Amino acid sequence: MNGKTEYADLTHILNPKCVAIIGASEKQGKVGQAIMQNYIDAGFAGGLYPVNISATGKIMGHQAYKSILDIGRPIDLAVISIPAPAVPKALEECGKAKVKGVVIVTAGFAEVGNVELQEQLVRIAKKYKLPVIGPNCLGVMDPRSRSDTLFLPTFKIDKPNVGGISFVSQSGSVGSSTLDLISGEGLGLARFISYGNAAVVDEVDILNFLAHDPDTKVIVFYLEGVKRGKEFIEVAKKTTKIKPIVILKGGVTESGAGAAHSHTASLAGSAQAYEAVFEQFGFTIARSLEELLYFAKVFDTQPLPKGNRVAIITNGGGHGVIATDAVYQNGLVLPELSKPTQAALRKVMPPIVNIRLPLDIGGDADGKRYSDAFELLSNDQNIDMVMAIVLFQTPGADEGVAETVAKYMAMKNKALVAVSTGGSYTKSHVAVMESQGVPVYDSPNDAAAALAALYKYAKYKMSGK
Amino acid sequence: MPRLFDYDRAQHLLAKYRIKSIESKYVSSYGDAIKFAAGKPIVLKAISGKALHKAKSGLVLLGLSSDKEITEGFRDLSKRASKFKPYKILAQRMVKEGIEIIMGGNTDPQFGKMVLLGLGGIYVETFKDFALRTCPITRSDARSMLEQLKSRKIIAPDEKSAKMLEDLLLKVSKMFAASKMQELDLNPIILHNGTYDAVDLRMLE
Numbered sequence: 001m002n003g004k005t006e007y008a009d010l011t012h013i014l015n016p017k018c019v020a021i022i023g024a025s026e027k028q029g030k031v032g033q034a035i036m037q038n039y040i041d042a043g044f045a046g047g048l049y050p051v052n053i054s055a056t057g058k059i060m061g062h063q064a065y066k067s068i069l070d071i072g073r074p075i076d077l078a079v080i081s082i083p084a085p086a087v088p089k090a091l092e093e094c095g096k097a098k099v100k101g102v103v104i105v106t107a108g109f110a111e112v113g114n115v116e117l118q119e120q121l122v123r124i125a126k127k128y129k130l131p132v133i134g135p136n137c138l139g140v141m142d143p144r145s146r147s148d149t150l151f152l153p154t155f156k157i158d159k160p161n162v163g164g165i166s167f168v169s170q171s172g173s174v175g176s177s178t179l180d181l182i183s184g185e186g187l188g189l190a191r192f193i194s195y196g197n198a199a200v201v202d203e204v205d206i207l208n209f210l211a212h213d214p215d216t217k218v219i220v221f222y223l224e225g226v227k228r229g230k231e232f233i234e235v236a237k238k239t240t241k242i243k244p245i246v247i248l249k250g251g252v253t254e255s256g257a258g259a260a261h262s263h264t265a266s267l268a269g270s271a272q273a274y275e276a277v278f279e280q281f282g283f284t285i286a287r288s289l290e291e292l293l294y295f296a297k298v299f300d301t302q303p304l305p306k307g308n309r310v311a312i313i314t315n316g317g318g319h320g321v322i323a324t325d326a327v328y329q330n331g332l333v334l335p336e337l338s339k340p341t342q343a344a345l346r347k348v349m350p351p352i353v354n355i356r357l358p359l360d361i362g363g364d365a366d367g368k369r370y371s372d373a374f375e376l377l378s379n380d381q382n383i384d385m386v387m388a389i390v391l392f393q394t395p396g397a398d399e400g401v402a403e404t405v406a407k408y409m410a411m412k413n414k415a416l417v418a419v420s421t422g423g424s425y426t427k428s429h430v431a432v433m434e435s436q437g438v439p440v441y442d443s444p445n446d447a448a449a450a451l452a453a454l455y456k457y458a459k460y461k462m463s464g465k
Numbered sequence: 466m467p468r469l470f471d472y473d474r475a476q477h478l479l480a481k482y483r484i485k486s487i488e489s490k491y492v493s494s495y496g497d498a499i500k501f502a503a504g505k506p507i508v509l510k511a512i513s514g515k516a517l518h519k520a521k522s523g524l525v526l527l528g529l530s531s532d533k534e535i536t537e538g539f540r541d542l543s544k545r546a547s548k549f550k551p552y553k554i555l556a557q558r559m560v561k562e563g564i565e566i567i568m569g570g571n572t573d574p575q576f577g578k579m580v581l582l583g584l585g586g587i588y589v590e591t592f593k594d595f596a597l598r599t600c601p602i603t604r605s606d607a608r609s610m611l612e613q614l615k616s617r618k619i620i621a622p623d624e625k626s627a628k629m630l631e632d633l634l635l636k637v638s639k640m641f642a643a644s645k646m647q648e649l650d651l652n653p654i655i656l657h658n659g660t661y662d663a664v665d666l667r668m669l670e
Contacts, residue, residue: 225575226575229573229575229576229577230576230577233576233599261467261517261648261667261669262517262569262571262648262649262650262667262669263567263569263589263590263650263652264567264569264570264571264581264648264649264650264652265571265648266590267569267581267583267589267590267593267595267597268569268571268573268579268581268595268597270573270574270575272597273573273575273576273579273597273599274575274576275597276576276579276596276597276598276599277576277599279596279598279609279613280598280599280602280606280609463605
């Protein structure tokens, strides 16, 4: 927590056995109602305890309490959703009740100038050594534990699959919309954390937690700024040695310091400093929300390549040309196939197929031809990564091809991405490939950028910094 | 207002870290300057804490060779510098032509001391081709800074020059991190014949 080198433990916030909802209500439109409903709808298997100062009897079928101190059982997570002036007292009671973690969704603190009210929360959290996320945040979602403090109507947001991507966002709106995209794209979520004002738990704590979280394979961060620069660097340095961090930084267009006295200071503004830190410590920098997802899915599913050599297989000549350009524009190369691979391909491919990269296996290529190509390329020592272009508009491409690509998702430790450009027929096959863990992209350029990001991180990791 | 390191103090610091800078000397008369030149071309610069951008303020005169040029230059510069009192006049050897780069340091409010490498001289602000890292930097950081530059093939065309720049960058980073200065410009550093000369510098605390 702030000012100390020890980090907040978020285990009980993300994987609670017993949850108290402070401000729970049956009244439609109340945040406390939406949160209760979420826990019930998500099928949260642990204890659920509504707390409301005017409670009598039950709230949504669960015994209600006037104070968290009345529950008389150990509570892992308290979610606070009551008016801002009442929050300090509720937090104090959480401390007394020995709650292990708190999420304060309530707004109306430092973000609107109520700094003193927020300082009260910080003092209470310190006194009880309470990890507190928020205030002014969406909180957390964990599809494994089914803990979900998001107060968004469930019918408006897709439910994510369970997976390896942990998504962290200071902003609630970027958080919820991107979370919806992650779910809509069929990507697997490990943890979602929206941390708002970061009064107590900040990006440094969260990064440290996710670095050591076995369920998290890749950390995806939307960041507007950090509060503790030096500590952020320390934690980031350790984290990128273990797993990739894909980061999108908001607010990069600000210019360098205006009234600088030296050339260096006029060039090296705050945005440039962030960029430098990301570059230096092995972050993968995304330039848009789309890239955030493109990179997240390749890191989540594919092994790190040993080099920058890409084999392109395609059933469309033009796409092969575009993809070749994209590969080189991203600093990757198309190698020469090894002699044994060339000979073996010559035997199985029809005479019209030129045995060189990009390997255009023809508009009539079917599942069998893709399979032959994959089998031989996956054994070629000259190749580090494979980009499979499958255009489903062609006569040969059907579910057989989609299944073949899906089957080869693990190319004997070679990273594989697929490119399928097209409409609804294509989309249905893309879903088949993605459900098996093949990252599929609309354009060769996006696919090449994803492979380049994978290679860049692999290189950073191998450099052993 | 940040305070400019005195030129002698700055030179001393560079020497301590074995960073080569061009031979220079404060001169108090044109006679001094002529003696320093000893028949070879020199540069005259007026140094004042009130004029942080010397060239922009017209306080740099290049390529003065003959006694007449030096005498007139000294008088002219003294006149121009009179509005930036107090000032001193520095005579420097004229450097051979070469590639101009910048190395520098800045103190970021969030991340602390940072070191910069870029294409230098008059190109700094036009092309903004630079790389930045937090201090301390490792050799692989220095290498990646060089690789990040669009102009890398101009400033480090071969492995030997790349190695020389890495060594220099490591020294600059070490000096900047250890000192009280908040901002540093070594701009330009002129690269020529496999070596370099720091030609102008600005250290602010």
